[in-house]
Amino acid sequence: MARVFNFSAGPATLPQSVLERARDEMLEWNGVGASIVELSHRGPEFMEVAARAEADLRALLSIPDDYAVLFLAGGATTAQALIALNFAQPGQPADYVVSGHWGKTAIKQVAPYVDARIAATSEDNGFHDVPPPSTWTLTPDAAYVHYTANETIHGVEYREVPRVDGGTLIGDFSSSIASEPLDISRFGLIYAGAQKNLGPVGVTVLIIRRDLLEREGQPRAEILDYRAHVRGESMLNTPPTWNWYLAGLVFRWMLDEGGVEEFARRNGRKAALLYDAIDGSSGFYRNDVAAAARSRMNVPFFLHDEALNAEFLAESKAAGLLALKGHRVLGGMRASIYNAMPEAGVQALVDFMRDFARRRG
Amino acid sequence: MARVFNFSAGPATLPQSVLERARDEMLEWNGVGASIVELSHRGPEFMEVAARAEADLRALLSIPDDYAVLFLAGGATTAQALIALNFAQPGQPADYVVSGHWGKTAIKQVAPYVDARIAATSEDNGFHDVPPPSTWTLTPDAAYVHYTANETIHGVEYREVPRVDGGTLIGDFSSSIASEPLDISRFGLIYAGAQKNLGPVGVTVLIIRRDLLEREGQPRAEILDYRAHVRGESMLNTPPTWNWYLAGLVFRWMLDEGGVEEFARRNGRKAALLYDAIDGSSGFYRNDVAAAARSRMNVPFFLHDEALNAEFLAESKAAGLLALKGHRVLGGMRASIYNAMPEAGVQALVDFMRDFARRRG
Numbered sequence: 001m002a003r004v005f006n007f008s009a010g011p012a013t014l015p016q017s018v019l020e021r022a023r024d025e026m027l028e029w030n031g032v033g034a035s036i037v038e039l040s041h042r043g044p045e046f047m048e049v050a051a052r053a054e055a056d057l058r059a060l061l062s063i064p065d066d067y068a069v070l071f072l073a074g075g076a077t078t079a080q081a082l083i084a085l086n087f088a089q090p091g092q093p094a095d096y097v098v099s100g101h102w103g104k105t106a107i108k109q110v111a112p113y114v115d116a117r118i119a120a121t122s123e124d125n126g127f128h129d130v131p132p133p134s135t136w137t138l139t140p141d142a143a144y145v146h147y148t149a150n151e152t153i154h155g156v157e158y159r160e161v162p163r164v165d166g167g168t169l170i171g172d173f174s175s176s177i178a179s180e181p182l183d184i185s186r187f188g189l190i191y192a193g194a195q196k197n198l199g200p201v202g203v204t205v206l207i208i209r210r211d212l213l214e215r216e217g218q219p220r221a222e223i224l225d226y227r228a229h230v231r232g233e234s235m236l237n238t239p240p241t242w243n244w245y246l247a248g249l250v251f252r253w254m255l256d257e258g259g260v261e262e263f264a265r266r267n268g269r270k271a272a273l274l275y276d277a278i279d280g281s282s283g284f285y286r287n288d289v290a291a292a293a294r295s296r297m298n299v300p301f302f303l304h305d306e307a308l309n310a311e312f313l314a315e316s317k318a319a320g321l322l323a324l325k326g327h328r329v330l331g332g333m334r335a336s337i338y339n340a341m342p343e344a345g346v347q348a349l350v351d352f353m354r355d356f357a358r359r360r361g
Numbered sequence: 362m363a364r365v366f367n368f369s370a371g372p373a374t375l376p377q378s379v380l381e382r383a384r385d386e387m388l389e390w391n392g393v394g395a396s397i398v399e400l401s402h403r404g405p406e407f408m409e410v411a412a413r414a415e416a417d418l419r420a421l422l423s424i425p426d427d428y429a430v431l432f433l434a435g436g437a438t439t440a441q442a443l444i445a446l447n448f449a450q451p452g453q454p455a456d457y458v459v460s461g462h463w464g465k466t467a468i469k470q471v472a473p474y475v476d477a478r479i480a481a482t483s484e485d486n487g488f489h490d491v492p493p494p495s496t497w498t499l500t501p502d503a504a505y506v507h508y509t510a511n512e513t514i515h516g517v518e519y520r521e522v523p524r525v526d527g528g529t530l531i532g533d534f535s536s537s538i539a540s541e542p543l544d545i546s547r548f549g550l551i552y553a554g555a556q557k558n559l560g561p562v563g564v565t566v567l568i569i570r571r572d573l574l575e576r577e578g579q580p581r582a583e584i585l586d587y588r589a590h591v592r593g594e595s596m597l598n599t600p601p602t603w604n605w606y607l608a609g610l611v612f613r614w615m616l617d618e619g620g621v622e623e624f625a626r627r628n629g630r631k632a633a634l635l636y637d638a639i640d641g642s643s644g645f646y647r648n649d650v651a652a653a654a655r656s657r658m659n660v661p662f663f664l665h666d667e668a669l670n671a672e673f674l675a676e677s678k679a680a681g682l683l684a685l686k687g688h689r690v691l692g693g694m695r696a697s698i699y700n701a702m703p704e705a706g707v708q709a710l711v712d713f714m715r716d717f718a719r720r721r722g
Contacts, residue, residue: 008395
């Protein structure tokens with residue numbers, strides 16, 4: 001069949017033009033007689049690819065010069081563990097805001113390393129909202145305050161950067177990085193697994209304010225030490241070169257499309273289209289998230305009659321709408337509509353949803 | 362230009378048929394309307410790819426059932442650190458055999474975690490040989506004995522599995538896994554970054570005897586815990602799916618070509634061809650490694666006149682022989698001739714070397 005609209009939460013859809021270029025360069029990159037996946041990470045060819053990717057990401061996200069950028073393996077979960085090892089003293093308090101599933105996993109990873117304190121949580125209301133920053137209970141000597149900007153499973157999002165007076169703010173932006181302009185100078189560190197909004201699985205981006213690298217942290221192997229990775233320019237060991245290369249193609253595509261301002265507009269229109277279809281379905285579909293906290297990236301929704309779920313999934317798949325099944329934690333449906341999901345894809349989804357509701361309503 | 366013979370030490374050359382398949386499936390995998398790099402790691406499509414890759418690797422390497430297989434991110438260097446965290450008590454002695462550069466890095470990674478003892482080293486003689494197992498000084502209560510089966514930079518290799526009576530043997534097989542039959546039951550654990558002999562960069566294979574997983578190890582985050590990775594079937598977090606997929610294509614290619622027995626024959630012929638050309642050059646080329654320890658995978662060699670290095674590299678590149686420059690630690694030249702390097706590639710290299718020597722000798 002032809003390519004479909006793929007609503008997977010991550011690994012997620014990629015721009016077709018990026019995949020076409022990766023395909024065309026698979027056997028030979030830039031006339032050198034070998035694929036980029038076959039070339040040394042320390043050779044001039046990949047060094048050029050790596051430098052270009054970092055420069056493009058810095059331009060795309062307006063990353064200030066006093067922030068280091070890392071491209072590492074291991075995913076956001078590894079970053080969650082290493083943040084504590086690198087930036088907190090053993091057993092030091094660290095504040096965690098829990099607005100969904102991933103905020104909880106972040107705490108689980110640091111349990112051996114810090115005194116993780118829940119500064120706020122919306123678990124009592126089923127993560128249908130985000131705890132307002134004004135209600136966060138911050139610890140004066142906390143190493144940092146960690147929150148999840150967008151919760152991929154629960155579909156809630158902080159749209160404003162929280163104020164943590166004097167504290168070091170760390171944000172997990174795995175599922176919303178580059179979806180709209182962001183003032184990075186407000187953060188000590190942001191991180192993101194690339195497989196949602198930056199493109200390919202297998203590489204993780206960290207953006208670290210350089211003064212954090214002066215913290216001693218905890219005893220750790222060199223390969224778990226962000227200072228060493230910064231010194232080594234993300235090549236302390238062999239990095240996931242192909243994934244870094246593909247991320248670079250996605251960064252270039254985002255710049256060519258108009259940058260994060262343009263994606264903010266598109267993402268706003270896509271989210272409005274889908275939430276309007278849900279809210280205007282006279283109860284056939286339902287999203288339980290408080291309006292102001294609704295994620296623009298991940299839209300969980302439920303059919304009023306769960307017995308229709310299997311039919312909805314089978315028919316949507318047949319209609320060229322892939323991976324709408326909700327995460328097992330929540331059930332129901334979920335549509336992930338990252339930067340690479342075209343507006344036509346969301347339009348096709350809402351057209352299908354309306355048709356399905358009409359036929360089964 | 363056309364594809365060349367690529368002697369890179371890793372990331373390294375891949376079978377052309379594997380790259381062609383990756384190219385053909387880049388926009389759409391198996392008729393599902395999306396690339397494998399865009400699909401959820403927990404969906405039926407990738408689960409099938411992952412299971413097939415493990416089954417093929419088990420067949421290829423004759424992995425006994427009481428060994429778990431992991432496909433993880435982070436490279437062999439991360440594995441070096443995590444081995445100590447997972448399988449040694451804090452500060453417990455662990456024996457390390459150092460036969461080259463990577464044996465040294467292995468020790469560096471575990472410095473915060475164990476009492477690393479050098480059981481043997483060949484550094485005094487410039488790593489021109491491997492310390493014979495009969496000379497290893499083993500610690501009775503060591504957590505394990507670690508050695509590097511093949512040293513990628515220094516070009517030395519253990520061809521026999523060392524006997525460590527009653528001890529737990531751990532082998533870094535990054536640059537020689539699957540190059541010949543291996544009795545895995547002799548090991549507690551072997552590991553390998555895939556970017557040399559298993560194909561693609563970005564995924565690391567660990568083969569762990571399951572009883573090791575009962576060891577308590579040291580306090581560590583769940584994401585650094587191999588027990589959790591085994592329970593989670595390498596999907597504790599999002600794995601590097603595309604890299605895993607590509608590794609699977611390489612496993613299948615190796616099986617189709619005749620398995621490790623056939624590659625052992627080919628690798629023997631390739632290494633003999635190249636070492637004979639060096640030894641038969643009347644001193645124009647030189648390899649300093651003791652004959653019995655010469656690596657079949659990585660062949661460092663030197664021109665008698667180092668002033669000719671630049672010409673050698675320029676002319677060999679023009680002749681379609683890529684990446685022959687030696688590692689910066691040693692200088693000179695290095696030809697990496699892993700499984701995916703065809704015999705025709707090594708023949709082309711020795712033809713060039715003889716011609717170059719004739720013209721400049």
